[in-house]
Amino acid sequence: MDRTVERCREVRLRAYPDGMIQPRDLTIAEAALPKAGPNDLVVRNRWFRVSISTRLMANPDAQAVEGIPFPVLKPGDALADGAIGEVVACPAGSGFEVGGFVSHPLGWRDYAVVDAGSCIALGQGPIEPAAYLGHGWTAYAALTRGIRVRPGDTVFVSSGAGAIGSMAGQIARRLGAARVIGSTSTQDKADWMTTDLGYDAVILRNRGSIADQLKAAAPDGVDVFVDMVGGAQLTAAAGAAREGARFVLLGALTAELNVAGASIVAPVELDSFQLILKDVTLRGYSADRDYAEAFPDWIAWQREAGLHFACSKVVGLENAPRALHDACEGRLKGLVMVEV
Ligand SMILES: NC(=O)c1ccc[n+]([C@@H]2O[C@H](COP(=O)([O-])OP(=O)(O)OC[C@H]3O[C@@H](n4cnc5c(N)ncnc54)[C@H](OP(=O)(O)O)[C@@H]3O)[C@@H](O)[C@H]2O)c1
Numbered sequence: 001m002d003r004t005v006e007r008c009r010e011v012r013l014r015a016y017p018d019g020m021i022q023p024r025d026l027t028i029a030e031a032a033l034p035k036a037g038p039n040d041l042v043v044r045n046r047w048f049r050v051s052i053s054t055r056l057m058a059n060p061d062a063q064a065v066e067g068i069p070f071p072v073l074k075p076g077d078a079l080a081d082g083a084i085g086e087v088v089a090c091p092a093g094s095g096f097e098v099g100g101f102v103s104h105p106l107g108w109r110d111y112a113v114v115d116a117g118s119c120i121a122l123g124q125g126p127i128e129p130a131a132y133l134g135h136g137w138t139a140y141a142a143l144t145r146g147i148r149v150r151p152g153d154t155v156f157v158s159s160g161a162g163a164i165g166s167m168a169g170q171i172a173r174r175l176g177a178a179r180v181i182g183s184t185s186t187q188d189k190a191d192w193m194t195t196d197l198g199y200d201a202v203i204l205r206n207r208g209s210i211a212d213q214l215k216a217a218a219p220d221g222v223d224v225f226v227d228m229v230g231g232a233q234l235t236a237a238a239g240a241a242r243e244g245a246r247f248v249l250l251g252a253l254t255a256e257l258n259v260a261g262a263s264i265v266a267p268v269e270l271d272s273f274q275l276i277l278k279d280v281t282l283r284g285y286s287a288d289r290d291y292a293e294a295f296p297d298w299i300a301w302q303r304e305a306g307l308h309f310a311c312s313k314v315v316g317l318e319n320a321p322r323a324l325h326d327a328c329e330g331r332l333k334g335l336v337m338v339e340v
Pocket residue numbers: 051052053135138159160161162163164165183184185186189205228229249250251252253254256257258259285286287288327328329330331332333334
């Protein structure tokens with residue numbers, strides 16, 4: 001195997017965050033590139049995803065949780081997340097080729113040594129990195145496997161400007177939804193959601209009663225709720241549910257991005273009588289469980305769907321720590337991606 005690259009730069013956790021994760025909690029280290037084994041590819045990363053779940057995994061009491069595809073981080077550990085890069089070297093007969101693009105799980109570094117079994121060949125390009133790194137496929141899997149959107153549905157998407165939410169609203173529409181409502185934090189984002197993402201109405205999570213805003217946006221109630229937030233938004237959606245409503249729960253940002261400290265515990269108040277009387281289905285769903293089956297379907301479907309891949313692109317590995325902080329603070333929109 002040809003091996004010319006000797007060193008790499010990677011982002012590591014420097015110290016456990018005290019409250020919100022700050023750029024100073026991360027550091028960029030230069031290190032010797034690990035020696036490639038007989039089944040390893042050497043990849044020059046071009047783009048990687050920045051996920052807010054990294055904050056949860058950087059907690060002192062973080063635990064590996066089934067369904068969360070992120071490693072627990074201790075000070076000194078390198079961060080990891082989905083990446084796309086070009087193959088620099090690969091074993092003969094591995095099915096990969098030098099110069100081809102691959103997706104793999106070792107972002108947050110400029111070069112990676114990755115087991116071939118963790119890599120997916122993406123061809124010679126050009127490619128749309130957001131289609132592979134973004135959470136369109138998560139939203140697609142949730143809305144085609146987790147629950148099903150039916151023609152004419154009124155759909156509510158919490159965190160509708162986020163990585164999953166910015167795709168979920170568009171996908172729901174293309175699957176037949178008649179009215180699509182999202183939530184966000186600022187009027188600026190709300191305007192962008194209606195003009196660029198096609199939402200019919202937007203609720204502001206910090207601007208008065210969620211229940212009252214939802215009632216105004218969906219006077220006849222909600223058929224489908226795609227929930228990334230939990231808390232008061234889930235309570236309000238349950239109150240607005242129509243007969244036979246389907247809720248797919250993907251995340252609990254109220255707990256994950258709690259300013260006081262990230263938590264995996266996300267209690268919520270629900271009127272169980274309403275759920276019973278309205279025959280409401282609540283499904284917790286992890287798209288990773290359906291990855292092998294749903295991902296190729298998503299890649300084919302999105303080519304025809306004419307989606308807007310909402311993406312905040314940050315250029316340079318050195319700017320990645322700030323990108324994570326800004327994503328957690330709600331300053332960015334859509335998928336947050338670093339171009340290395
Ligand atoms: N089940 C699955 O398969 C799966 C897969 C991946 C991720 N997830 C989970 O799904 C959730 C969404 O992931 P994502 O990557 O799409 O994140 P995201 O929605 O892009 O999260 C960032 C956004 O959260 C909002 N936010 C910040 N603080 C908040 C708070 N205290 N309460 C409510 N919202 C807040 C902000 O948006 P606004 O300013 O617009 O409000 C911010 O821009 C996360 O919990 C993630 O762990 C689930």
